[in-house]
Structures are given as structure tokens and as C-alpha cells.
Amino acid sequence: MSPLLELQGVSVAIAHAQLLDGISLRLDRGQILGLVGESGSGKSLTAMAAMGLLPLIGGRVTTGAIRFDGQDMVQMTEAQRRALRGRRIGFITQNPMTALDPVQRIGAQIDVVSRLHLGLSSAAARARTLELMTQLRIPEAGAVAEAWPHQLSGGMKQRIVIAMALAGEPDLIIADEPTTALDVTVQAQIIQILAALVRDRGLALLLITHDMGVVAQVCDRVAVLYAGRLAEERPVDPIFAAPAHPYTRALTLCIPRDDTARGALHGIPGAVPTALNYPSGCRFHPRCPKAVSACSATQPALVAYGEDGRVACHLPGPGAP
Ligand code: SF4
Numbered sequence: 106m107s108p109l110l111e112l113q114g115v116s117v118a119i120a121h122a123q124l125l126d127g128i129s130l131r132l133d134r135g136q137i138l139g140l141v142g143e144s145g146s147g148k149s150l151t152a153m154a155a156m157g158l159l160p161l162i163g164g165r166v167t168t169g170a171i172r173f174d175g176q177d178m179v180q181m182t183e184a185q186r187r188a189l190r191g192r193r194i195g196f197i198t199q200n201p202m203t204a205l206d207p208v209q210r211i212g213a214q215i216d217v218v219s220r221l222h223l224g225l226s227s228a229a230a231r232a233r234t235l236e237l238m239t240q241l242r243i244p245e246a247g248a249v250a251e252a253w254p255h256q257l258s259g260g261m262k263q264r265i266v267i268a269m270a271l272a273g274e275p276d277l278i279i280a281d282e283p284t285t286a287l288d289v290t291v292q293a294q295i296i297q298i299l300a301a302l303v304r305d306r307g308l309a310l311l312l313i314t315h316d317m318g319v320v321a322q323v324c325d326r327v328a329v330l331y332a333g334r335l336a337e338e339r340p341v342d343p344i345f346a347a348p349a350h351p352y353t354r355a356l357t358l359c360i361p362r363d364d365t366a367r368g369a370l371h372g373i374p375g376a377v378p379t380a381l382n383y384p385s386g387c388r389f390h391p392r393c394p395k396a397v398s399a400c401s402a403t404q405p406a407l408v409a410y411g412e413d414g415r416v417a418c419h420l421p422g423p424g425a426p
Contacts, residue, residue, distance in 0.1 A: 107175055109134050109277055109309045110155060115169035117154055119162065122380040124150055125333045127169070129407070134276065137303060137310045139324035139341070141317060141356060145377040146330040148313045152279050155311065156194055157186035174276065192222040195270030197280040197299075201262035204269065205254040211265055212250025218272035237268040241298055260291035267299060271306075278303065281313045296323055317356050321345055329353045332378055332388035335407055339414030347423050349416040351393050387419070395420050 108131035117125035125147050132138045140148050153159055154171060157178045171178040173194065178186060190196065198204045206214055215237065216230040225233060231250070238246035241264045254262060263283065270278055283299065284292035300323040303310045314320060320327055321341065328338040329352060337350040348354040355373045375392040378384060384391055390400040399419050410416040 106133065108132060108172075109174055110311065111170075111172045112151070112155065113170045113172070115151075115154060115171060116167045117150055117159060117164055118167050119164045123167070123333070124164075124380050125154070127407075128154075128330075128333075128335055129169075130328055130335075130338065132277070132309045132311055134309050135304070135307045136326065137300060137312055137324045139320035139327045140311060140313045140330065141315065141320055141327060142330035142336075143315060143373070143377050145332070145379065147333040148315075148330055149281055150333075151330065152281050152311065152313050156190055156196060156279060157181070157183075158190075191218065191275075192273045193276050195273060195275035195278045197263075197266055197270045197278065197283045199282040199285050201259065201266045201286070202254070204266045205262060207254050209254075210250070211252050211254065211257070215250075215265065215268050215272050218269050219274075222273035233272065234268070237271055238264075240302065241268055242294075243268075259287050260295060263287060263291075263295055264298070267295070267302075271302065275308065277309045277311065279311045279313070282315070283312075284319070285314075292319070293322075299323075317345075317359060327353075329356065332383055333380065334388060335415070335417060336389065337410075337414070337416045337418075339411060339416075343411055343414065349410050349414070349421040350389075350418045351395050351420075352389050387417075 110132040112128050112130045115125060115128045116123060128151055140151060142148050153162065154166065159165060160183065166179045173189060212231060212234050215234040216227065219225045219230045219233050220227065234250060235246045238249060243249055243261065243264055280299065284295050287295065296319055312324060324341045326338065326340050327344050329336045329350060331352050337344065337353045344353060345357055348357055373392060378388060384401065386401040386403050387405050390396045393400065405417045405419045407415050407417040410421055
């Protein structure tokens with residue numbers, strides 16, 4: 106089966122800065138792929154590339170191919186890309202207020218998506234809006250549809266943004282840190298609802314997050330980005346059981362657990378380098394507890410690892426430290 110979304114060796118530049126370097130990913134229907142890494146690792150840029158939005162931020166694909174359902178997104182015209190977004194690719198932003206029009210009632214903002222992309226009448230669009238709101242467990246959907254954005258809580262606004270993303274019946278949802286702005290209990294509810302809807306409808310979800318706890322809960326596969334390169338990409342269970350890349354291991358140790366809940370979190374010392382000061386060899390070597398001299402000299406290739414996985418490290422696998 107051909108993948109719904111495929112990135113093959115994608116490198117992205119903005120002006121003279123090479124920000125993504127040879128990213129290869131695939132996402133099949135019915136699958137949830139978590140894209141993880143710290144701020145500055147290239148997660149959001151990868152999402153923008155997958156949505157064909159790079160030209161809007163002055164970015165361009167310098168090498169590689171991006172295919173959505175077999176169609177080459179790099180070669181298509183902006184009008185063709187725009188037609189895909191909203192209709193076949195839905196997007197959920199980090200901050201619901203940027204996605205909602207403050208001077209339009211909630212229901213009208215969802216209605217317009219299915220009227221525009223599915224050609225529904227006003228009455229049919231409203232019926233669909235109310236059905237979606239109910240599926241998203243929004244109580245008193247009729248009253249909420251008549252409300253203004255400022256009258257809703259943050260969690261409720263994010264559910265509305267999810268309803269908007271689903272209203273065009275997309276095949277792929279790209280969610281960029283969809284719960285970051287919400288409190289912890291609401292975060293868990295929204296992620297579970299989103300994952301259930303994706304499973305029920307056989308959609309594909311690219312979930313961008315820095316939260317490995319969320320990934321462990323709902324993802325099928327995990328892709329770990331570091332400084333614009335793919336560090337590791339594997340099914341979720343083995344990656345948490347035995348991370349192959351030291352950076353993945355460090356990220357998994359950052360998940361708060363019962364024994365670390367009182368503040369003893371495992372931080373990762375240092376910071377992600379910027380494109381202006383990427384280190385030689387493996388870009389993680391200045392922060393890596395396993396680094397040896399080869400690590401600063403030679404960039405590790407992304408190679409097959411374990412069952413159906415890939416890793417870019419000279420010393421992959423468990424082991425000290
Ligand atoms: Fe660490 Fe070397 Fe592996 Fe990079 S290649 S992650 S520095 S062990």
C-alpha cells in the first residue's frame with residue numbers, strides 16, 4: 106500500500122540557512138506518527154513542508170520529494186496545494202485563538218469549512234457542525250454554536266479548532282502541539298478524543314509534540330528530530346522499551362513519572378544548536394553522554410535498526426551511560 110504522506114530525503118532552506126537535512130518519513134492511513142524533539146529541532150518546519158506552506162515563510166525544498174497520496178507537492182502549483190489544505194489535509198494549531206475569528210460565531214466558523222470544501226447547503230453544514238461538536242464531547246452543542254470565541258474556555262476553543270479541521274473530511278490531520286496551551290487534565294482529554302476520532306475515521310495523524318508522555322499514549326510510530334535531522338524513527342513500543350539513540354533516551358527520561366513527580370526531572374543539558382552553528386559530525390555530540398572521537402568527525406548515516414526502525418548513531422542501542 107502506498108503511504109498517504111511520504112517525505113523522501115527532504116532538505117529545506119530559508120535564505121541561506123539549511124534548516125532540514127534529508128528527512129524521510131512515511132505515514133499510512135489509520136496511523137498516528139509522533140514527531141518529537143525540543144524547540145528548534147525542525148518539527149514545525151517539517152509540518153509546514155508537509156502542508157506545502159514553505160513558500161509563505163520564504164522557505165523552499167532544496168532536495169527530496171514530498172508526496173501526498175502519490176501527488177508531488179513540491180511540483181504542484183500553489184492553487185493545487187491550497188485545494189488540498191482544508192479539504193484533504195486538516196491542520197490543528199497550537200494556539201486556538203489564532204485559528205478562530207473573534208468576531209464570528211463558533212458554529213458559522215465550522216459551517217464554512219464543509220460548505221466550502223464539501224459543497225453542503227447551510228442547513229446540511231449546520232447539521233454536520235452539530236454532529237461533529239457532539240462527537241468532540243462538547244456539551245449543549247446548539248448553544249455553543251451560537252457563542253462567540255471569547256465566551257469559551259481554552260479547552261473548548263481547541264475542540265472547536267479540531268471540529269474545523271475535521272469538517273472538510275480530510276484524510277490527513279497535522280496537529281502542531283495541539284494541547285500545549287491547555288492545562289494537564291484538559292490536555293489528556295483532548296488528545297484521547299482526537300486519537301479516537303482518527304481511529305474511528307481511518308485518518309492519518311501527524312502529531313507534533315515535545316511531550317513524550319503524549320506520544321506513548323496514542324502514537325503508533327515515533328520520529329525523533331534533532332537539529333534538522335532525523336535521529337531515530339521506530340514503532341512506539343520498542344522505542345520506549347529500549348531507545349536506540351542517546352537523544353531519544355534523554356527525551357524518554359524527561360517524562361515525569363511517579364518517582365520524579367516532585368521535581369527531579371531528568372533535563373538534557375545544553376541546547377539545540379541553530380542552523381548557524383551546527384557542530385561537525387553528529388549534531389548531538391556536544392550534548393551526548395556516549396560521544397567518542399568519531400562522533401565529532403563523521404555524520405552518522407540513518408540505517409535500519411531493530412524491527413522496522415531506523416537510527417542515526419555510531420553507537421546505537423542500550424548501554425552505558
Ligand atoms: Fe552520541 Fe555519537 Fe551517537 Fe551522536 S553518533 S548520538 S554523539 S554516540
